[in-house]
Amino acid sequence: MPDVQIIDDKTIKIGVQLADALNMVQTASQDPFRYAHDIVTIFEKMPEFDFTYFCFYAYDSAELFEKMLGIDPKEYNSFSLDAPDSFFYTIYGGMAGLYDTAKRAIASVQQ
Secondary structure, three states: OOEEEEEEOOEEEEEOOHHHHHHHHHHHHHOOOOOHHHHHHHHHHHHHHOOOOOOOOOOOOOHHHHHHHOOOHHHOOEEEEEOOHHHHHHHHHHHHHHHHHHHHHHHHHHO
8 A cells, every 4th residue: 555645735755665566557457448548658658767767647647546546646736756666667567468458448449
């Protein structure tokens, strides 16, 4: 379970672990059509961030992230994320496994 600390009304600090990444992957696998944009974006863009510096908000791909947190970090002016490398590598690997299904989902909507 993520550790979300509300520092003040404008700032939060988020701590996540490997289990949180597994939760995100499991959530995505249960409804890959709903999370298709996040799946595709995370898989395609994470390498540009060297995998471990990925920003879920850089490409509007934070729905899975927010679901895992149970809050909307955009309600705050500032937030920090403390996550081990394993968190990001696990998300990338999980999204790799769901990538083809998500691409098909996006293509079916665009037709």
